[in-house]
Amino acid sequence: MKAPASEQLILLEIQERDTRLAQLQHRSKTLPEKAELVTARERAERLRKELVAAQTIVSDLEREQAKADADVDLVRERSRKDRHLLDSGEINDPKQLQSLESELQSLAKRQSDLEDVELEVMERLEGAQAAVAHLETALVAAQGDVERLDADVAQLDGEIARERGAVESERGDLVGGVSAELLGLYDKIRGDHAGRGAARLYRGRCDGCRIDLPPSEVAALKSAAEDEVLRCEECRCILVRTEEAGL
Ligand SMILES: [Zn+2]
Structure with missing residues (x-):
């Protein structure tokens, strides 16, 4: 193929823009902030799920606690009535009195057992509430990370897009100075050879x-x-001769 030397020189300018565009695309794809954002989103999502699970445990324990409280109240009320009956002096039958005494004893034992349950549920509830509080704090921090990284990525991508726009516009101006045939060859080689279609011949070296x-x-x-x-x-790239070609 033949093409004026001046057009061949323009290919080097176009190649420079294409290399820069490839770098910008690579930079956008590999921004560390993007990988960090993915990790932060995953972390926030995991924490959100853990929080829901922890909140479910708290509400289950709150129900359990209400039931334990009601059980204790019931036994206390029964004891109070028995005690009242015993103290009233209305019952004189020794057998009845003995049975009342023994019921009061078993009620006292039952109450103590139920109070142990009540205490144990309360401790578990406190632990579960602490876990919820901990997860809420961690989730707020993780959401903050997501927002910050989201903004960073948007800003960096914006900068990259602006530079890409400028470089593309320069390339657009440059291709006007090259024949369609030469540009077609350059683009074909560039597509086949990892983005390089033209190179300078410099001191006898490609x-x-x-x-x-x-x-x-x-x-x-x-x-x-x-x-x-x-x-x-x-x-296989187009070798463009410059003043420093070394020929
Ligand atoms: Zn070469």
């Missing part, structure tokens, strides 16, 4: 693959016409 050209090839390039589109034998 700037794309950084490999010194063998002397035989240098000799061949030396005799090539100025408008000959040259290719690097190694990396």
Whole structure:
């Protein structure tokens, strides 16, 4: 293929923009803040689930506590009535009195057992409430991290998008100076070779693959016409001759 040397030089300018665009895309994809954001979101989600589970435990224990309180109240009330009956002097039958005494004893034992249950439930409830409070604090912190990282990512992506816009606009201006045929070749090579379509020939070395050209090839390039589109034998990109080509 043939193309004026001036157009070939523009390819280097376009390549510079394309390399920058690839860097910007890579930077956007690999922003550490994005990975941190994913981790922070996962953490907040996990904490939210743990909080719901802990809140369920608290409400279960609150119900259990209300039942334990009611059980104790019931036994206390029964004891109070028995005691009242005993103290009233209305019962004179020794058998009845003895049975009342023994009921009071068993009620006292029952009350003590129920109070142990009540205490044990209260302790578990306190533990569960502390867990809820702890999770609430952790969740607020995690949500704060998510918001902060979200804002950081939006800002960084915004900066990247602005720079990409500027570089794309420069590229748009540059491609106007190159024939469709040359640009097509450049874009094809760029697509096939990891984003590099053109490279400078610099002091006998291809700037794309950084490999010194063998002397035989240098000799061949030396005799090539100025408008000959040259290719690097190694990396296949268009070799653009500059003043420092070293030929
Ligand atoms: Zn090369």
